Amino acid sequence: MSAAARARRLGPARLLAVLGAAAVGAFALSLAVGPAGIGIDAGGEARSLILTEIRLPRALLGALVGGSLGLSGAALQGYLRNPLAEPSLVGISGGAALGAVLAIHLGLSQALALALPAGGLAGAALAMIAVVALAGAHGGPLTLILAGLAVSSIATALIALALNLARNPFASVEMVFWMMGSLADRSLAQLWLSAPLMLAGMGLLLTVGRTLDALTLGEDAAQSLGLDLARARLLVVAGTALSVGAATAVTGIIGFVGLIVPHVLRPFAHHRPGLLLPASLLGGAVMLLLADVALRLLQPVVELRIGVLSALIGAPFFVWLVFKTRSELAP
Amino acid sequence: MLEAQGLYVALRGRPVLRGLDFAARPGEVTGLIGPNGAGKTTLLRVLAGLLTPAAGTVLLGGRPMAHCHPRERARRLAYLPQERTVHWALAARAVVALGRLPYQPLGAGESREDARAIASALEAMDVAHLADRPVHEMSGGERARVLLARALAQEPQALLADEPAAGLDPAHQLILFRRLAALAADGRTVVAALHDLSLAARFCHKVVLVHAGRAAAAGTPEEVLQVEHLAAVYGVRGRYATLDGVPVVLASDLLP
Amino acid sequence: MRRPGVGWLRGPAAAVALLLLAAAAVPAAAAAQGQARPGRIVSLDLCTDQLLVELVERGRIAAVTHLAADPAVSAIPEMARGISITRGVAEDVLRYDPDLVLAGPFGVSATVDLLRRLGRNVVVVPLPSELSGIAAAVRTVAAAVGEPAKGEAMLARFERRLAQLGPPAEPRPTAVIYQIGGSVSGPGSLADAALAAAGFRNMVAAYRLTRGGQVPLEVLIARPPDLLVLSSAPDEYRTVLADNLRHPALAALRARRPSLELPWRHWLCGTPRIADAIERLAEARAALQAHRQ
Numbered sequence: 001m002s003a004a005a006r007a008r009r010l011g012p013a014r015l016l017a018v019l020g021a022a023a024v025g026a027f028a029l030s031l032a033v034g035p036a037g038i039g040i041d042a043g044g045e046a047r048s049l050i051l052t053e054i055r056l057p058r059a060l061l062g063a064l065v066g067g068s069l070g071l072s073g074a075a076l077q078g079y080l081r082n083p084l085a086e087p088s089l090v091g092i093s094g095g096a097a098l099g100a101v102l103a104i105h106l107g108l109s110q111a112l113a114l115a116l117p118a119g120g121l122a123g124a125a126l127a128m129i130a131v132v133a134l135a136g137a138h139g140g141p142l143t144l145i146l147a148g149l150a151v152s153s154i155a156t157a158l159i160a161l162a163l164n165l166a167r168n169p170f171a172s173v174e175m176v177f178w179m180m181g182s183l184a185d186r187s188l189a190q191l192w193l194s195a196p197l198m199l200a201g202m203g204l205l206l207t208v209g210r211t212l213d214a215l216t217l218g219e220d221a222a223q224s225l226g227l228d229l230a231r232a233r234l235l236v237v238a239g240t241a242l243s244v245g246a247a248t249a250v251t252g253i254i255g256f257v258g259l260i261v262p263h264v265l266r267p268f269a270h271h272r273p274g275l276l277l278p279a280s281l282l283g284g285a286v287m288l289l290l291a292d293v294a295l296r297l298l299q300p301v302v303e304l305r306i307g308v309l310s311a312l313i314g315a316p317f318f319v320w321l322v323f324k325t326r327s328e329l330a331p
Numbered sequence: 332m333l334e335a336q337g338l339y340v341a342l343r344g345r346p347v348l349r350g351l352d353f354a355a356r357p358g359e360v361t362g363l364i365g366p367n368g369a370g371k372t373t374l375l376r377v378l379a380g381l382l383t384p385a386a387g388t389v390l391l392g393g394r395p396m397a398h399c400h401p402r403e404r405a406r407r408l409a410y411l412p413q414e415r416t417v418h419w420a421l422a423a424r425a426v427v428a429l430g431r432l433p434y435q436p437l438g439a440g441e442s443r444e445d446a447r448a449i450a451s452a453l454e455a456m457d458v459a460h461l462a463d464r465p466v467h468e469m470s471g472g473e474r475a476r477v478l479l480a481r482a483l484a485q486e487p488q489a490l491l492a493d494e495p496a497a498g499l500d501p502a503h504q505l506i507l508f509r510r511l512a513a514l515a516a517d518g519r520t521v522v523a524a525l526h527d528l529s530l531a532a533r534f535c536h537k538v539v540l541v542h543a544g545r546a547a548a549a550g551t552p553e554e555v556l557q558v559e560h561l562a563a564v565y566g567v568r569g570r571y572a573t574l575d576g577v578p579v580v581l582a583s584d585l586l587p
Numbered sequence: 588m589r590r591p592g593v594g595w596l597r598g599p600a601a602a603v604a605l606l607l608l609a610a611a612a613v614p615a616a617a618a619a620q621g622q623a624r625p626g627r628i629v630s631l632d633l634c635t636d637q638l639l640v641e642l643v644e645r646g647r648i649a650a651v652t653h654l655a656a657d658p659a660v661s662a663i664p665e666m667a668r669g670i671s672i673t674r675g676v677a678e679d680v681l682r683y684d685p686d687l688v689l690a691g692p693f694g695v696s697a698t699v700d701l702l703r704r705l706g707r708n709v710v711v712v713p714l715p716s717e718l719s720g721i722a723a724a725v726r727t728v729a730a731a732v733g734e735p736a737k738g739e740a741m742l743a744r745f746e747r748r749l750a751q752l753g754p755p756a757e758p759r760p761t762a763v764i765y766q767i768g769g770s771v772s773g774p775g776s777l778a779d780a781a782l783a784a785a786g787f788r789n790m791v792a793a794y795r796l797t798r799g800g801q802v803p804l805e806v807l808i809a810r811p812p813d814l815l816v817l818s819s820a821p822d823e824y825r826t827v828l829a830d831n832l833r834h835p836a837l838a839a840l841r842a843r844r845p846s847l848e849l850p851w852r853h854w855l856c857g858t859p860r861i862a863d864a865i866e867r868l869a870e871a872r873a874a875l876q877a878h879r880q
Contacts, residue, residue, distance in 0.1 A: 226405030
């Protein structure tokens with residue numbers, strides 16, 4: 001039996017243990033790597049300042065945001081029975097960014113710090129509702145992607161408008177932050193603000209595993225197995241809005257993590273949507289942490305944003321996925 | 332064991348069931364027949380508790396369905412929808428295991444009870460040798476058997492199947508309906524909606540003819556599948572006959 | 588540090604030279620431009636705005652950019668208040684019927700081309716990245732607006748202010764100008780020139796920067812400069828890009844080491860007003876060196 005086939009024989013507990021170990025390793029690596037390579041190029045007080053105030057928030061944020069994106073991608077794919085679903089493709093990240101931009105530029109986050117992730121949350125929720133309204137409850141995969149495209153286009157345009165109207169001299173550079181994302185120079189304060197919301201969202205999403213498994217057979221069969229579909233829908237919307245909303249408010253839009261991670265892990269999770277949830281949470285954390293490490297190692301050669309890196313990997317992957325499932329995608 | 336009285340259901344503003352009465356007894360296969368759009372699927376969904384009627388009641392074992400908690404209901408009644416899509420490439424055993432969900436509390440894995448029920452369901456439908464095969468790689472007949480095994484894994488007292496043999500080859504049609512008949516013989520209540528009138532005549536103890544949202548006729552196949560009913564409901568000239576000891580319903584021509 | 592080259596124009600020799608120059612310049616200028624003192628001048632760039640407003644009386648200025656009266660970026664906002672504003676598109680500029688248009692080298696090249704094709708006199712003023720370039724910029728503008736004497740006087744004052752600073756003591760301390768988004772005073776920029784003129788060594792060279800001119804906060808904390816210069820207050824701009832200015836690690840650094848707030852308006856443009864910035868920086872440098880002894 002080949003190594004790949006043997007890997008697919010991993011039981012659920014083993015799979016999660018392996019991914020968990022990978023996440024811990026990636027976290028440690030993220031703490032160890034800085035702009036000057038491995039290690040900290042300072043001593044004494046500066047060293048501990050760098051470790052606790054700069055590297056630790058960055059690593060924790062990478063893990064939480066990566067986990068949120070991976071998990072919400074898996075949840076959306078399972079709930080919508082659509083392998084192309086993903087928070088940024090479906091317009092949810094765009095809505096979250098718009099909510100965060102409004103919270104900042106209307107001065108709300110100056111008055112109350114919590115207004116920032118709350119704005120992201122509200123924006124994400126509204127985007128989800130808009131997409132479902134546009135695509136219809138039973139829209140096919142392509143219809144959903146089109147609706148997501150419409151919603152993210154509107155969100156992007158409104159973000160640009162908001163930045164312009166705010167007479168922001170940094171409008172164009174700030175636009176790049178929101179569209180391409182960044183984990184750099186985020187502080188512990190922002191982490192404390194967004195982490196509880198991300199954890200709450202992830203917690204909600206992890207409870208819908210059984211319903212997602214049952215939905216493999218379609219809505220009627222799932223309902224007949226005694227599962228509450230309305231409650232599941234609420235949990236998916238709330239969980240995604242909380243986790244993706246809070247994450248995007250602090251880091252900007254980071255795309256494709258929620259597309260790639262569930263797809264890569266699906267065979268290892270035996271194609272079971274329920275098991276794919278915790279697997280994608282851990283896998284997403286690993287992917288984002290490693291991408292962030294790569295970013296810092298590449299810094300002397302080329303200056304990249306995290307969203308650019310994820311798009312460079314994710315966009316070709318998306319195209320390949322579309323081709324692969326082309327026959328099944330007739331709307 | 333499964334009864335309904337005076338069901339009124341409207342979908343998207345159009346009335347689909349208009350005051351329909353229905354009864355099915357344990358130990359029998361009850362067939363639901365009728366033209367396309369007559370309301371067979373809607374009736375099954377109401378009987379399965381998936382749809383709440385605007386008026387009328389459904390009784391499961393004498394108790395109103397509305398008072399039954401969904402998980403409790405799922406342990407007593409299994410529903411096999413017409414749609415046979417399995418959205419992800421699960422292996423047969425994983426599909427059948429879904430039938431145990433009503434018995435598993437949140438967060439619990441598979442118990443020994445569950446494993447036993449799954450194994451016996453696979454055996455009963457003769458798909459045990461396909462347990463590790465992804466469902467997508469199976470033929471239509473094998474997949475239909477796996478999906479029925481899922482319903483069996485629920486260990487239900489009542490089984491509702493919507494066109495379980497549609498699109499299957501003659502051998503698999505016989506296999507499936509023989510199994511349904513055996514399940515009924517074990518004491519279960521089996522209700523199946525179907526189009527094939529000969530299969531209905533052969534395997535159903537009782538047949539209910541649904542037309543324009545009402546039960547136009549109910550009784551044994553021989554009683555219901557009469558020339559007059561076939562003409563009035565289907566608009567065809569047909570008759571009930573016996574060939575090689577097996578009942579057959581032949582529709583010979585359209586009526587003007 | 589190189590001084591702008593007006594030092595030798597002193598005394599009687601200067602007066603004679605100036606007269607001869609003036610005598611030669613007027614007919615030459617008139618022949619070249621058709622008029623020595625344009626009366627409807629439009630400026631399309633913040634830096635040319637500032638030079639224009641200081642060299643020419645209001646009556647001859649038709650329009651400047653909206654930035655000239657913005658106290659955040661302009662060194663002479665009160666002088667520019669009340670002057671008409673142009674947004675810089677050719678059609679808007681034409682409504683003032685200018686006989687001279689001053690433009691900077693960036694951002695408006697399409698407009699400049701169009702205006703030239705329509706027969707307008709457009710003078711593009713180079714953006715100096717060294718102090719020596721300031722003289723060229725001032726002279727270009729002064730000549731174009733027909734006030735060469737005022738231009739020389741402005742440069743002379745600038746020279747005097749720089750001369751008063753005196754040579755810096757060794758060893759020179761290090762400094763970095765740290766801005767929103769982590770941008771810093773890269774080598775070869777005007778900010779770099781200002782630091783050097785004030786007697787600092789620009790720490791940015793030691794950080795081995797990548798393209799993009801930004802320094803990660805971690806690098807700043809690991810090897811802090813002797814003086815940290817900040818160009819805006821943390822809450823001055825509502826943008827997520829200013830998060831680095833609000834970062835607790837930066838606050839910790841500021842608590843332990845000297846820092847100076849030096850708003851943009853002092854050093855954004857290559858005009859003699861940059862002497863304001865250089866003087867403040869030099870003060871800070873002297874204080875640092877005194878503290879060391």
